[in-house]
Amino acid sequence: MVMTKSSSxxxxxxxxxxxxxxKPNRVRQRLKEWYQSWKAKKGEKRSTLEVSSGFxxxxxxxxxLLPINIERIALALDAxxxxxxxxxxxxxxxxxxxxxxxxxxxVKANQPGSGQPHWQKLLRQIKEAVPNGWTVIVPADRxxxxxxxxxxxxxxxxxxxxxxxxxGLVKISPHGQWQPLDALVSAxxxxxxxxxxxxxxxxxACTLLACWDSGYQExxxxxxxxxxx
Numbered sequence: 686m687v688m689t690k691s692s693s694x695x696x697x698x699x700x701x702x703x704x705x706x707x708k709p710n711r712v713r714q715r716l717k718e719w720y721q722s723w724k725a726k727k728g729e730k731r732s733t734l735e736v737s738s739g740f741x742x743x744x745x746x747x748x749x750l751l752p753i754n755i756e757r758i759a760l761a762l763d764a765x766x767x768x769x770x771x772x773x774x775x776x777x778x779x780x781x782x783x784x785x786x787x788x789x790x791x792v793k794a795n796q797p798g799s800g801q802p803h804w805q806k807l808l809r810q811i812k813e814a815v816p817n818g819w820t821v822i823v824p825a826d827r828x829x830x831x832x833x834x835x836x837x838x839x840x841x842x843x844x845x846x847x848x849x850x851x852x853g854l855v856k857i858s859p860h861g862q863w864q865p866l867d868a869l870v871s872a873x874x875x876x877x878x879x880x881x882x883x884x885x886x887x888x889x890a891c892t893l894l895a896c897w898d899s900g901y902q903e904x905x906x907x908x909x910x911x912x913x914x
Contacts, residue, residue: 740788740807741814747778747785748816757820760787760811760843762804762829769794774803776811779824787811805837812841822846822911830908832887839910847908849883855893856882870895870904878913 689696698713705712748758759779766772771791777784788811790803815821821843825834830847838845854863863885869877876896883889892913897904 737788737790737810740810744778744787744811744814747780747787748814751780756816756818757822758815759822759824759846762823762825762834764800764829766794772800774800774807776807801831801833804834808837808841820844824848824907832889835889835891835908844911845909846911849906849908851903851906853883854885856885856888866906867904869893870897870906873897873899873901875904880913883908 689700691697694713694716695709698716699709701707701716702709702712751758761777761779761784763775763777763784764772765775770793772794773789773791775786775789777786788807790807792799792803821841823838823843824846825848827848827850830849835845835847849866851867853866855866855869856863857879859882866883874897878892878894880890880892883891883893889908891908891910894907894909894913895904
């Protein structure tokens with residue numbers, strides 16, 4: 686797909702056929718059966734491909750293409766809804782304005798909490814692929830934040846960078862009063878950063894990065910355990 690700049694099965698088949706001097710249709714059929722279950726494949730000794738076995742090698746390959754002096758990477762979490770039937774959870778390497786999927790899983794839609802074991806498994810499957818000593822930032826958009834997700838990322842030795850909604854209360858000092866989260870940046874042009882306790886229910890000691898740029902309808906609010914400086 687990288688060489689053809691396309692995910693089209695036909696385009697990929699033509700390239701592989703040209704390299705291996707095979708017939709394109711034969712290659713296409715082989716690739717088509719490749720991702721099917723063993724029951725749907727022709728011939729004997731067929732097996733089902735465990736796609737997850739390629740997640741760590743895929744990340745290792747992407748990392749090998751990065752400049753040698755770069756020892757940091759951003760692994761973004763994303764949840765994309767496909768109709769009303771299922772949601773694709775994916776981890777993506779952010780590079781040059783693009784997201785390269787390196788691990789994914791599908792779950793049924795409209796089932797609260799069903800994504801937790803899948804996110805935990807996906808992060809666990811790729812953890813060892815990241816070189817020791819690298820700085821790893823894990824961003825995610827609103828809707829994915831959960832206390833357990835923040836903790837799982839921290840326990841991996843990585844830095845959560847999770848965007849949250851404006852609702853909720855915060856406490857800037859341990860003995861201070863709870864105040865509305867949206868009071869910290871209440872108008873365009875304002876910004877705020879610092880350590881605090883976020884959320885009165887399930888409180889989290891963290892760093893909040895808040896910014897409301899001109900031209901935007903609402904601020905960006907990001908929770909992390911990075912220093913605010």
